[in-house]
Amino acid sequence: MPDRFDIAAPDPAGMVASLSSLGYSLEAAVADLVDNSVSAKATKIDVAFTWDGEGSWVAVTDNGTGMSLPELITAMTPAARGLGAERTAEDLGRFGLGLKTASFSQARQLSVSSRAAGEEWHTRTWDLDLVEATRQWRLLHDADAETTRILDLLRRDLDGGTVVLWRRLNGYGAEETDADQTTQQQFYDDANRVERHLGMVFARFLKDVDLRVQGQPVPAWDPFMTGHPSLQRLPPEDLAFGGSSVRVEAYVLPSAQKLSKDDYNAAGGPRGWLRQQGFYVYRRRRLILVGDWLGLPGMRQEEKFNLARIAIEVPAELDAEWSVDVRKSKVVPPVGLRRHLKRIAQRAREQSADVIRHRGQxxxxxxxxxxxxxxxxxxxxxxxxxxxxxxxxxxxxxxxxxxxxxxxxxxxxxxxxxxxxxxxxxxxxxxxxxxxxxxxxxxxxxxxxxxxxxxxxxxxxxxxxxxxxxxxxxxxxxxxxxxxxxxx
Known part of the structure; x- marks a missing residue:
């Protein structure tokens, strides 16, 4: 093997720009932070949006296991834990990038303060303006006075756990923010959108985790209406692949005629009926793909298939085979499973179309x-x-x-x-x-x-x-x- 080489380290400024441009939506970014809280065995997670014009901030606070200083530095280091890192059964991460990429996509300053059992609070901060100016990955100890004040406020009722704080939010800079009621309303509308998204993504955790946005409990959203008497369930299937089993359960929801107006609106979910039809892919109980036909040939979203929703349980050990991306928001099914998934989807779609078109009347x-x-x-x-x-x-x-x-x-x-x-x-x-x-x-x-x-x-x-x-x-x-x- 050749022993002559160059060290081609990436430029920090260019890397920051790349990590900030991975296409996270606000709700997906917050969900990535909640992933870390769930992985830390938190039983209480609070998401806070506080409006203050260009000083507005967003924070996620949990009472999980917290981190020692070496663990905190590792968590703040991009890709410090790669694909081969050993993970617990509760760990929802994959690449070791989520905290950083999610945060850099939404804010210019990321501060994390954490306290493990028997230790004091440790704080580290990324200031992207400083990284770009110095072209060095300078992970700052502690934080500035205003950030420290906010962290103290957020840690006030915590004996331990972790606080993630975003400041200098993208889109709310001095030149971009018109500090009027319209902009403030948009900020809190974003909070409402995040709440609905979290209720969808973490629905299967909410019996054990007290997840709140703006102090209010996040209601779980069941895309399959499993408690409704008119729900049609197709026989579940366990598809063997890669030494593991992928469970697939198809449902045909009740028609609008059998739902109250409130139930109908709730069943439409955060994205509306048309965009909620299709497959729902879960990884370790966490929803990672919402309402999609997975690119299967001949399958597209149409009104007549609105009632067809299909749950897939993907074992975390099959992440690579399913091409789970950094944002945990896109998957590509393995070739060996596609014909089975298409067969199941076709049956669910046919029953959906039959219910919608005919209703048996x-x-x-x-x-x-x-x-x-x-x-x-x-x-x-x-x-x-x-x-x-x-x-x-x-x-x-x-x-x-x-x-x-x-x-x-x-x-x-x-x-x-x-x-x-x-x-x-x-x-x-x-x-x-x-x-x-x-x-x-x-x-x-x-x-x-x-x-x-x-x-x-x-x-x-x-x-x-x-x-x-x-x-x-x-x-x-x-x-x-x-x-x-x-x-x-």
Whole structure:
């Protein structure tokens, strides 16, 4: 092996620029800090956003195991722990870059203060302006007076653990910050976005970890609605690969018609229904990829697949095979698993499309009793026609009038049939929106009871007994989905 060589050390200024430009979003960067807190076995983690114009700051505080001074210096050194470093089962890291790259992407100053059991607090600071000016990796001892004041405030109620503080935030410098209410609102809107993201990424930890943003507990977000009775679960599969097992569980969520407005909005998640469909990849219980079809051939996001969501549990030892990136936000499935993943995805997508397009109602309307539905769907000449059911007892009762008035009512019915808002219905039907019209729905109100009473009176007028009339109403849409006097 040649023994002549040059030391080609990277320029600190160029390296800082590179590490700061890895494409972290704010929420992904904060999540990387929370990873470290979880790995340190913290049971309480606080994320704080404090507005002060160009002096605004963000901090993540935990009560975990903390670090000794040598451990802190290692944690602050870029890539000090590489891929081959031994990690515990709770360690969510991979490259040893997360703390630095996440922080450098959001702030020009990073201070970390930590205290392990039986030790004092140790603090180290990166000032990127100083690194670029001196072209040296000068890791500063302690911090300036204002940073120390903030650290003291954050450590006040901690016996041990770690505080990570970002100051001189990107986008909030003296020339960039307009210290008005709009900018301040944007700052706190960012905090709200971070909260929603953390609730999604760390949902599986929140039973054991008290995670808070701005002092408020972060609610866990379950993308699969596992507690809902109308959820469809496909059989789970354990796919063998690389000496390990990759567990895949596919779900088809309930349609909007079976969800309350609040449940529908919550199930849409932080990114909305369209961008939440697809695979959810977990690594050590931490969500690392949210709603993506993994680049599988022929699979793209479409409204009709909104209900299809699939969980994948990837063992950490398969990081390399899945090409987990530095930000833990992108994966590429191994070639040997792609056909199985595509097969599972196709089945979930087909069931999602079936639920959204059909909802099991059109067939029932075609084959049900003549009195059940106020509308009929026919194909008299190969084209779909929506017709008001003239055999419905309420329609029959209305038409029992003098010839002149009956003529006007029939004209009205024909007008309604010929002006069905097909385009608007198609849009609602395909998107399956939460605000789709639902016939009555829920417990019957006085208005709905009055309609049922009118139907009962019409049936009795047409020769049915009261008991027969109630039995017929029980089979009618939408009363078959409600409880009322006809259910007694």
């Amino acid at each position: 059109i067939a029932a309307r075609r084959h049900g009793s003549v009195f059940v539905y106020p509308w009929r769907v026919d194909r008299p000449d190969g084209r779909i026609k929506c017709r008001i059911n003239r055999d419905h007892p309420l329609v029959m009762e209305v038409l029992r009038t003098d010839a002149e008035r009956r003529k006007v009512l029939k004209a009205l019915l024909t007008l309604l049939e010929e002006t069905v808002p097909v385009e608007a219905l198609r849009v609602m039907h395909e998107a399956d929106a939460a605000d789709d019209p639902i016939p009555f729905g829920g417990d019957p109100s006085q208005h709905e009871e009055a309609v049922a009473r009118a139907v009962q009176a019409a049936l009795i007028n047409q020769g049915r007994s009261p008991a027969e009339a109630k039995a017929m109403i029980r089979d009618m849409d939408p009363f078959s989905r409600l409880r009322g006097f006809w259910s007694e």
